[in-house]
Amino acid sequence: MxxxxxxxxxxxxxRLGTFRSAAIAIVLGMSLSLANAQETPTPPVGYVTLHVAxxxxxxxxxxxxxxxxxxxxxxxxxxxxxxxxxxxxxxSNSSAGWTPGELSQPATPFVIKLTxxxxxxxTFLISTxxxxxxxTVTLDAKDVAQGALTSLGxxxxxxxxxxxxxxxxxxxxxxxxxxxxxxxxATNADSLMIAVNGVYETYYYNTNLNRWAKxxxxxxxxxxxxxxxxxxxxxxxxxxxxxxxxxxxRVPMTGRTVEVKDHGVTLLSQxxxxxxxxxxxxxxxxxxxxxxxxxxxxDQVQIIKKGAPHTYWFNGTSWRKQQMGFPLADGEIIPAGSxxxxxxxxxxxxxxxxxxxxxxxxx
Amino acid sequence: MKLKTxxxxxxxxxxxxxxxxxxxxxxxxxxxxxxxxxxxxxAIERYPTYLLASxxxxxxxxxxxxxxxxxxxxxxxxxTGSIIGENPDIQFTLYLYNTAVDQWRTYVxxxxxxxxxSTTVTLTxxxxxxxxxxxxxxxFNAGGAPGSNITFAFESLQAIPxxxxxxxxxxxxxxxxxxxxxxxx
Numbered sequence: 001m002x003x004x005x006x007x008x009x010x011x012x013x014x015r016l017g018t019f020r021s022a023a024i025a026i027v028l029g030m031s032l033s034l035a036n037a038q039e040t041p042t043p044p045v046g047y048v049t050l051h052v053a054x055x056x057x058x059x060x061x062x063x064x065x066x067x068x069x070x071x072x073x074x075x076x077x078x079x080x081x082x083x084x085x086x087x088x089x090x091x092s093n094s095s096a097g098w099t100p101g102e103l104s105q106p107a108t109p110f111v112i113k114l115t116x117x118x119x120x121x122x123t124f125l126i127s128t129x130x131x132x133x134x135x136t137v138t139l140d141a142k143d144v145a146q147g148a149l150t151s152l153g154x155x156x157x158x159x160x161x162x163x164x165x166x167x168x169x170x171x172x173x174x175x176x177x178x179x180x181x182x183x184x185x186a187t188n189a190d191s192l193m194i195a196v197n198g199v200y201e202t203y204y205y206n207t208n209l210n211r212w213a214k215x216x217x218x219x220x221x222x223x224x225x226x227x228x229x230x231x232x233x234x235x236x237x238x239x240x241x242x243x244x245x246x247x248x249x250r251v252p253m254t255g256r257t258v259e260v261k262d263h264g265v266t267l268l269s270q271x272x273x274x275x276x277x278x279x280x281x282x283x284x285x286x287x288x289x290x291x292x293x294x295x296x297x298x299d300q301v302q303i304i305k306k307g308a309p310h311t312y313w314f315n316g317t318s319w320r321k322q323q324m325g326f327p328l329a330d331g332e333i334i335p336a337g338s339x340x341x342x343x344x345x346x347x348x349x350x351x352x353x354x355x356x357x358x359x360x361x362x363x
Numbered sequence: 364m365k366l367k368t369x370x371x372x373x374x375x376x377x378x379x380x381x382x383x384x385x386x387x388x389x390x391x392x393x394x395x396x397x398x399x400x401x402x403x404x405x406a407i408e409r410y411p412t413y414l415l416a417s418x419x420x421x422x423x424x425x426x427x428x429x430x431x432x433x434x435x436x437x438x439x440x441x442x443t444g445s446i447i448g449e450n451p452d453i454q455f456t457l458y459l460y461n462t463a464v465d466q467w468r469t470y471v472x473x474x475x476x477x478x479x480x481s482t483t484v485t486l487t488x489x490x491x492x493x494x495x496x497x498x499x500x501x502x503f504n505a506g507g508a509p510g511s512n513i514t515f516a517f518e519s520l521q522a523i524p525x526x527x528x529x530x531x532x533x534x535x536x537x538x539x540x541x542x543x544x545x546x547x548x
Contacts, residue, residue, distance in 0.1 A: 059452040059473030062421075062506050187452075193508055200509050236508050238452075265509070294401065302422055306489065307471065307506040308456040309422030322402060324426060324464035324500050341509075 043070075043250040044362075048273050050337045052235050052243035053307050060191070060236035061307040064339040066269030067171060067227060069249030071164035073110070075102050077134070079162045080115075083155070085136075088148035091124075091160065092136040101131040104138075109165040109226045112137060113254070118153030121257035121355060123229050125165055137162075142196050143228075146259045146351040163250070166227040168192075168203055168212045171245065175205060181239035182207040186215035190243075193234040194227065195267040230258045232267040232339020234304075247337075255357040260286055262346030268354075270338045276359045278303070279330040283342060284314040287352045290345055291316040302341040303334060309341070388429060388501075388520040395429050402426035402502065405513075413444070417514035420451045420507025428464075428500040439523040440470060443483040447514040450474055453507035457486060462499030466492045474513065481518060 048069055053061040073079040077098035085092035091112060103110045106128040113123040125140040126132065139149070164170075172192070175182045182205035183189025189204040202215040203222045213219035227233065237243060251273055260266045270276065283301055284291065291314045292298035298313035300322075311322035312329050319329040334340055346352070388396060391414035398407055403425040405418040416425050442457065452475050459468045470486035477484060501520070505513050 055454065056473045056475060058475035059454055060508075061454040062508055191508070202508075234508055236453075296401075304506075306456070306469075307454040308504045309506060310504075311422060311424075322424075323458070324399070324402065324460045324467070324502060327465075 043253050045069075045248070045250050046273065047246055047248040048337050050245040050247065052237050052245070054240050054242045055190075055236070055238045057238065057240040060238045062304055062309070063235045063237065063307070064267075064304040064341075065233040065235050066231070066271065066337060066339045067166050067229065067247055067249075068252070068269070068271055068273040068337055069247055070229070070252060071166070071249050073161075073163045075099060081160060083114075083117075083158045083160060085156070086149050086154045088150055089141070089144045090136050090138045091149065091154070093160075094135050096135050098132055098134050098137070100133050103132040103162065104128050104130065106224050107167075109167065109224070110137075110162050111165040111229060112139070112160050112162050113229075114154065115159040115161055115254045117155055117158030119158065119257065121255045122152065123256070123258075125226055125228055126162070128226075140226075145197055165229070167224045168227065169223045171227055171247070172205075172212075174210075175207070178245060179239070179241070179243055180205055181237070183238075184208055188238070190238050191215065191236045193236075193267075194225075194231055195265065196228075196231065198261045198264045198266065200265075200267075229271065230256065230269055232269045232341070234267065234339070251360075251362075252358060253362060255355060257353060257355045259351035260342055260344060260354050262288060262344055262348045262350045262352050264344065266342040266344070268340050268342055270334050270336060270340065271356065272359050273336050274359055275333050275335050277330065278312060278319045278332040278334060280359060281334060281340070282356055283340070283354065284319070286342075286344075286354050288344075288346050289314065289352075295320070295322045299345055300343045302343065303332065304338070391427075391517050391519075396427050396501075397429070399426040399428060399500070405503075405505075410516075413516040413518045415447070415514065415516050416503065417447070418512065419509075420453055420505040420511040420513040421509045423505040423507075423513060424503060426500065426502035428460075429498075439485050439488060441483050441485045441521050441523055442472065443481060443518040443521070444477060445479055445481050445516045445518075446474055446477045447479070447516055449512075450477070451505075451507050451511045451513050453505060453511065453513070455506055455513075456489070456504045458502040458504070459498050460500035460502070461495040462497045464500050466495050467502075468492075468495075474515070477515075481516075483521075485523065 050065055052063045055061045078096045081093045083091055084094040103126050109128055110126045111123050112126055114120055124143040127138040127140045130138040172180050181190040184207060186202050186204040191202055191204045193200050193202050203212055204215060206213040206219055212222040214222045256271055290299040293315055295311060295313040301312045302309045312319050320326045321329040392409060405416040405423045405425045407425055408415040454471055454473050457470045468491040469489040471489050472484055472486045
């Protein structure tokens with residue numbers, strides 16, 4: 001089943017290698033060049049345009065965003081390869097040949113994604129406080145807070161890929177470059193929220209400091225705050241104009257595996273450069289997911305559309321929307337480049353695993 | 364003379380009808396407006412002249428049903444109310460449902476348009492699933508960021524007649540004036 005195409009996506013795509021099916025190109029409304037035929041499949045590349053709804057100059061309108069394409073990695077050593085060692089918080093490839101420290105620069109953070117094995121689809125931010133060596137990358141402490149890497153079944157021979165991680169400045173630019181509205185505080189500027197391990201943090205572009213800042217005492221520099229691929233972003237637009245952001249990159253070639261808080265809120269990226277339905281998201285299959293006849297007793301998902309957060313819950317058979325008549329919502333669209341808020345009512349501080357296959361056929 | 368009286372009656376009747384059609388909800392008190400608890404996450408307090416909704420501005424909602432009102436001629440609606448306490452400066456969405464609650468019209472507005480005193484604001488029509496006139500329900504959805512709060516006093520909701528209705532009213536007034544002048548003459 002080919003998912004519907006997002007209105008947000010006016011994509012173009014270049015063909016870099018063998019891509020035996022045009023399915024994704026059709027899905028994305030992209031054009032293919034088949035001039036270059038090689039044996040090894042290469043991820044299709046393209047661009048996605050994110051649309052941030054306008055405020056009115058004083059009041060803000062909220063939009064859920066995510067960056068569904070992967071960046072291009074440049075650097076010495078094997079940026080795709082196989083794991084030869086794993087510890088509680090690091091991954092190794094004895095023949096990686098990475099340049100020490102190159103993958104650990106705060107201004108240019110990287111993500112490592114496992115592409116095969118028991119932990120396929122998991123992504124981790126590479127630490128920017130512990131420098132990588134030629135053979136080992138240490139992972140960010142927040143990314144291993146859910147559990148030691150050794151508990152994930154990662155084995156020697158598992159595949160990985162490394163690619164750049166977006167930051168506040170790389171994705172949202174400045175008022176001059178993208179049209180994001182800055183201000184002297186989060187109140188009188190566009191503001192955005194991200195959540196790491198269930199904790200929301202607010203950021204804005206500070207026009208006194210001429211940089212991104214975290215909304216807290218001292219306005220700490222947030223220029224290089226990483227935006228993890230699995231994390232959603234809640235953008236509150238104050239300016240009375242639509243903000244459009246064009247992202248380019250590679251289409252994810254493997255599914256993803258992500259941790260969801262058993263109790264509390266997870267702001268989850270939609271992750272894919274195509275629209276998916278709520279049912280196809282598989283969120284209802286998260287272990288210990290609570291289904292119930294009414295929303296009040298069930299775990300919930302919120303999708304923001306045109307500035308309005310809507311609540312959905314799974315009744316054991318189908319998704320329902322929390323509105324008059326409680327309409328069926330299995331086919332509710334989660335747009336490409338958006339995010340959802342998962343509110344789980346579990347009774348533990350643990351995390352539950354959501355696995356999603358790619359919603360398109362690359363073969 | 365009888366003909367003139369009949370015309371005058373029709374004119375005045377038309378004006379009266381136009382006026383009644385413009386009113387959607389004069390107040391949010393019971394039993395005219397009944398809160399639908401299963402969809403309401405905001406705390407609701409009822410006062411003689413307004414309904415106070417407070418709570419999370421991130422998707423906070425209230426919904427209710429009321430007797431069907433004939434709103435033929437509706438093009439926009441205006442909301443009268445006020446913000447209590449700090450204005451969260453957010454967009455909010457208001458849904459009008461038909462009596463079968465299977466179709467809805469969507470309107471949006473910003474809280475910055477409302478003050479701490481009673482303010483009337485014309486809501487911006489956004490979209491509708493299907494055209495309907497048998498309004499039977501209403502829902503409010505706050506579009507703030509997580510952690511933000513809202514306290515809104517809802518006083519009344521009124522339909523704004525289409526321009527054609529205003530034109531008809533103008534014609535009716537003109538006719539009434541003409542009749543009066545003729546009578547004097």
